Amino acid sequence: MMDFAFLMDTIKQLLAALPTTLGLFSASIALGGLMAMGLTWMRFSRIRVLVQFSKAYVFVFRGTPLLIQLFLIYYGVSQFKIVQQGFMWPLLRDPYYCAVITLALCTAGYSTEIFRGGVLAVPVQQLEAGRSLGLSGFMLFRRVIAPIALRQALPAYSTEIVLMMKATSLASLVTVWEITGVAQRIIAHTYRTMEVFLCATLIYLVLNFLIVRMIALLEHRLSPHLRPVKVPANLRIRTQ
Amino acid sequence: MDVFELFGFGAKGWGGALLEAALMTLLVTLSALLIGAVFGSLVAWGKLSKSVPAKVAGDLYTTLFRCIPELLVIYLIYFGGSSLMTAMHHSLGGEGFFGMPPFLSGAFAVGVISGSYQAEVYRGAFHAVSRGEIEAARAMGMPRLKLFFRIIMPQVMRFALPGLGNVWQMTLKDSALISVTGLAEILRTSQVGASSTHQYFQFFIIGGVLYLVMTSISNRFFNAAEARVGKSFRRAIG
Numbered sequence: 001m002m003d004f005a006f007l008m009d010t011i012k013q014l015l016a017a018l019p020t021t022l023g024l025f026s027a028s029i030a031l032g033g034l035m036a037m038g039l040t041w042m043r044f045s046r047i048r049v050l051v052q053f054s055k056a057y058v059f060v061f062r063g064t065p066l067l068i069q070l071f072l073i074y075y076g077v078s079q080f081k082i083v084q085q086g087f088m089w090p091l092l093r094d095p096y097y098c099a100v101i102t103l104a105l106c107t108a109g110y111s112t113e114i115f116r117g118g119v120l121a122v123p124v125q126q127l128e129a130g131r132s133l134g135l136s137g138f139m140l141f142r143r144v145i146a147p148i149a150l151r152q153a154l155p156a157y158s159t160e161i162v163l164m165m166k167a168t169s170l171a172s173l174v175t176v177w178e179i180t181g182v183a184q185r186i187i188a189h190t191y192r193t194m195e196v197f198l199c200a201t202l203i204y205l206v207l208n209f210l211i212v213r214m215i216a217l218l219e220h221r222l223s224p225h226l227r228p229v230k231v232p233a234n235l236r237i238r239t240q
Numbered sequence: 241m242d243v244f245e246l247f248g249f250g251a252k253g254w255g256g257a258l259l260e261a262a263l264m265t266l267l268v269t270l271s272a273l274l275i276g277a278v279f280g281s282l283v284a285w286g287k288l289s290k291s292v293p294a295k296v297a298g299d300l301y302t303t304l305f306r307c308i309p310e311l312l313v314i315y316l317i318y319f320g321g322s323s324l325m326t327a328m329h330h331s332l333g334g335e336g337f338f339g340m341p342p343f344l345s346g347a348f349a350v351g352v353i354s355g356s357y358q359a360e361v362y363r364g365a366f367h368a369v370s371r372g373e374i375e376a377a378r379a380m381g382m383p384r385l386k387l388f389f390r391i392i393m394p395q396v397m398r399f400a401l402p403g404l405g406n407v408w409q410m411t412l413k414d415s416a417l418i419s420v421t422g423l424a425e426i427l428r429t430s431q432v433g434a435s436s437t438h439q440y441f442q443f444f445i446i447g448g449v450l451y452l453v454m455t456s457i458s459n460r461f462f463n464a465a466e467a468r469v470g471k472s473f474r475r476a477i478g
Contacts, residue, residue, distance in 0.1 A: 059452075059456075060448075060452065062455075063451060063452045063455040063456065064413070064448045064451045064452055064455075065412075065413040065414075065415075065416035065417075065427065065451060066413070067416045067417060067419070067427060068416060068426075068427055068430070068444055068447050068448050068451065069448070071427075071430075071431065071434075071440075071444050072440075072441065072444035072445065072448065075434065075440040075441075075444070076434075076440040076441035076443075076444045076445070077441065079438070079439075079440050079441055080441070162306070162307070166307075166308070166309040166310065167309075168309075169309035169310075169311045169312065170311065170417075172311070173311075173420065180309050180311050180312050180315075183312065183315070184311075184315055187315060187319050188319075191319070191323050193315070193316055193319045193320035193323060194316075194320060197312060197315070197316045197320070200308075200312055201304070201307075201308050201312070204307055204308055204309065204312075205303075205304070205307050205308075208307040209307075
């Protein structure tokens with residue numbers, strides 16, 4: 001039997017935690033995206049130390065579970081006196097910022113690989129065309145490489161963003177009360193697992209659906225040249 | 241206590257416990273992968289079939305389990321299973337709380353998620369099998385089951401290998417979440433060790449290194465397997 005009053009109450013309680021989830025999500029995506037850009041730049045630089053650093057970073061952060069990274073930063077880093085006296089302490093003391101930092105560090109590793117794939121997909125001819133027009137360095141990157149690479153990387157990046165939305169749930173394990181954490185608390189209090197699960201699932205489904213649709217829309221906007229051209233009727237040439 | 245004593249195999253060392261934990265992670269990941277293979281192939285079958293309800297059910301499964309946080313699925317199966325088992329226990333005249341075994345519920349939860357990713361891998365691999373070969377087998381009068389086991393499955397397994405490598409890595413990392421049910425795998429054991437010795441940093445670093453070792457070994461393994469499969473493909477063509 002479905003108890004609608006309980007379902008509505010659960011949804012209300014879960015929605016109260018929505019800002020926390022969205023805050024974790026957007027902050028870590030923005031921060032992680034920036035870091036990934038830096039790491040991708042290092043990967044394509046000619047300086048060996050930077051290339052090796054970028055490779056090692058991706059290896060470590062993609063090779064370990066996010067949860068152990070989170071515990072390492074929340075419990076591990078703060079055990080040192082030098083950190084407790086350092087300027088980062090107000091951030092590292094707070095589980096919310098620890099979660100943001102860890103999520104950002106982790107997504108930076110995955111995104112670097114995605115961005116690298118995008119850059120590798122830039123056709124050589126386009127680079128040559130850009131160079132022959134006198135573009136170089138940052139200009140070449142901004143006008144030629146970045147726009148093409150971004151569009152190439154979007155489908156894979158949308159998968160990564162959905163994974164990040166799911167990953168915000170781990171913050172509940174370091175006492176940040178986002179949606180999954182609140183759901184777990186309600187389950188522990190009421191033992192009505194199925195109903196609470198349904199409500200939380202509904203919220204995540206809507207969130208992820210919106211993200212996927214938004215990125216599909218962005219992809220559509222960024223690739224007008226790949227679609228067949230719509231010719232107005234009065235300009236159509238008769239072929240027969 | 242120095243690092244060698246802490247992570248060694250002596251009376252106070254955590255080396256043995258951590259190695260056991262690594263074995264547990266390996267076991268639970270393998271079980272999850274197998275459970276996922278069953279779910280994944282059933283779902284892929286549904287998505288590829290001509291029946292509309294089967295298609296819809298398959299699509300629903302893959303969309304749902306790739307959208308919901310893994311932690312939520314683990315809670316559903318662990319808590320939901322526990323209350324179901326307690327209710328059954330009570331109806332048989334028993335008393336008290338009856339918990340789900342952590343290994344079983346964890347492997348099942350991660351397996352269900354792994355299945356949604358495996359379904360897509362198998363579906364993609366099936367599309368890569370050449371139509372002509374299936375038609376040829378049909379023309380020779382091969383029955384459906386034989387066609388599946390002799391023609392489709394061997395090729396699907398080959399084409400699915402790179403995708404399965406990714407799913408394995410993902411499942412291995414998801415297995416860390418089973419620690420919330422108290423199963424003594426790598427993360428849980430590191431947590432216990434860390435809180436009883438207050439050496440959080442060292443324990444989580446060691447735990448991370450164990451995962452890194454496992455992912456890099458399995459990477460090597462899958463690369464070698466792909467190279468081997470690739471060899472037979474080349475021979476078939478030229």
